[in-house]
Amino acid sequence: MSGDVAVVVVGAGPAGLSAARELRRLGVGSVLVADREAAAGGVPRHSAHTGYGLRDRHRVMTGPSYARALTGAARAAGAQVRPGTTVTGLAGGPDGSRLVTLTSAAGIETVRAAAVLLATGCRERPRAARLVPGDRPAGVMTTGELQQRVYLGGERLAGRALVIGAEHVSFSAALTLEHAGADVVALVTEHERQQSYAAFRLGAAIRWRIPVWTSCAVTRITGRGRLQGVEVTDGRTGAVRFVPCETAVFTGDWIPDHELARRAGLALDPGTRGPAVDTALATSVPGVFAAGNLVHAAETADIAALSGRHAARQIATFLTGGVLGRDRVPVLAEPPLRWISPNLIGSAAPPLGRFVLRSREFRRGARLEAWQDGRLLARSRPVRLIPERTAQLDAGWLDQVEQAGGPVRVVTGSRSGH
């Protein structure tokens, strides 16, 4: 045992750093933020384009300057931020405390914490996890790897590149590829339409005239040694064509980095695949909280940051003996909704007073409805649902939830109501 702290935050991305600063602002004694990477900042540190910080810092900045600003703010508030430090264990300790194992060049140490915040973020599913068959050549990667190669490693990429996906991060990958010297042939999506914001899309499309091939899937990778090209199958016609390229970037298709959570025995939400959390961002284990893209993969960084701040306030309440409701009502997202976060209703309102969700399908003018035991609790204004893109449901109806009742089901009603 090498010491006691009030709160250990795992992960120094936007969520973890924002939580650490808020915890210190609220007077929490000692806050330790551990990150396994060589420097704090999380994914934005690798992401040299602009578009960060709007809702939490009220200005738009590049990823690296955003990462620096958050790290600086956490440190200035008195949090100890330790990069190069992997949290390799999380277990229960005496008197309801948590034992956190930290591994770094300084050695292996176990700290006892009164509370733990998991903010380990998410990653993109790589080609193998998507079961794309074919050869295994070099040149096939995720956006995460691409960014680290190009922005942190200064690598150049010659030749043609194909981007798999057509959501925000896919356009971001296209920008990075062009920046690195590659020629982006196209973005390929199995959906019938692209799913990014107009401004971002136009930026990429107008500057470089990158086409988006919709309803298409990459069905085979070819190349021994180095990538030679991929086979693209058109879902509408079944037509298969070979697209020569030297780089293929698999984007999006997020999965929370839930290893630590699972190994520590936290219950997972089957929809988000992150730890199940209530509206206070408390997990199934008392004293362990989770925030950021670990509980909603993936939202923008400012949303992750605000979720971290929300968790900090709940942790502060928990540390001062405040009771966080234990009788939590599950919230279930029904198809075509894929998941909803938070996924349990506890004693607090959710971050920003709303739930975030994802749809599998495009829907125009859909109304989101919350039902409990046959009772309609709320119906939203018409919203547009786009796969892989965020949708929200305001949580103003939480006071109508029957604590002893059944789960709340969130469904997409028809235009005219139910």
Place this chain on the structure above:
Amino acid sequence: MTRSCPEPPPAGPELAAADVAIIGAGVVGTAIARTLARYALDIVLVDAAPDVGTGTSKANTAILHTGFDAAPGSLESRLLSRGSVLLRSYAAAAGIPVERTGALLVAWTPEQLAALPGIEAKARANGYQAIRPVRADELYSSEPALGPGAVGALEIPDESIICPWTTPLAFATEAVAAGVRLLLSAQVNGVCSADGGHELVTARGLVRARWVVNAAGLGSDAIDAMFGGGGFTITPRRGELIVFDKLARPLLRSVLLPVPTARTKGVLVAPTVYGNLLLGPTAQDVPDRADVATTEAGLRSLLAAGRRILPGLAAEEVTATYAGLRAATEHADYQVYADGGRRYACAGGIRSTGLSASLGIAEHVAGLLGEAGLPLPPRPGYPAAPPAMPYIGEAGPRPYQDAGLIAADPAYGEIVCHCERVSRGEIRDALASPVPPADPGGLARRTRAGNGRCQGFYCAAAVSRLLAGGPGPAAGVSAETPGAAEVRPR
């Protein structure tokens, strides 16, 4: 007795004539090299690839078979039983990860159940006595995640899992330490044989040797033909496999084998020494000896089989998919022989058990060479102890878990590959080892770096910088993209 003298060889460094040239640095060729290195012989080990163990030896199911189900009386049965005993003790001494998980050969139909006594009798005929029948209730209590419908099983308590990468590396490391010359990136394209010996025409020049051993795996028939053999032809039989996330590991305790058919051992589910679960292999004959691509149909059939055997797999993430090629021939048995007249030995057609049998094959080949007239004077100081290999399994402590090691050298606490928890110290050691990696795949086979669930999302860039001799993980941030378009949140 000149046989196939092709075009004049490209200019290259000329090597001094060796006593023995071994063609193929897979698990079989490296095993032969380290076994012959116990004698005072000058040996050169030649491979077409830039690293050892890059052929079938790197892409298999990684099971250390007992040989319980081999054809009784066959050479394979004999060398497999012997080889697995030898490898078990070698592995323990060299730090090759092995776990004795045991295997359960599961019957799902009445016909399969009826086949179990025959398999048991075969095991006993192979000299393996520890096999025993297991009733369905006992089966489910030891493997509660098994899918419904199993009617009985056989337990083979000594079937084990092994690290297929450390094994040929350990053999090669031992051989190199004993003075064996390793000649990589040197494909053998032809041979000129005369009474004094052979001249191998390789991509890196001529290699002269008095004796040649063919351990060329998928190329062993072509090499055999060059030496006037030609008694077998290889038809590669591809096996595709799926590696599941480490978080799936608790689903299973032992290896789950199916009841084999005439063609293959069938699709199995096995733990790996790296803490994952492995599902496969398929069996499909392919014309191309380098076609290790996975296919949609193959992966789909594996997932369907996996769902039946272990339904919990369906909810788990896939970490990797790959394929290997079995060196199948028209013969059921290994093609192993030596010919004193030709000063040549062949260890080819080692189809689906060569990892387990490697040391048995090597011992047998050394014996055949001796009988065929190769003098085998003992090398002073040999046999020596096996080399101490870096331990990359999950059953023993890894460097990141070893406080004493980190205190002595902080590089072992600096984790570079987060999913597999590989430290900068281990990568540094691999790069400085006697048989160093040639590429990221080679580094992965020595350390596991990059093999994890993120497949490089976090570490690939840092790992390739380390491979290139750079500092690894970058702490800084680089120049920012000028004028890049903005993400505009709603």
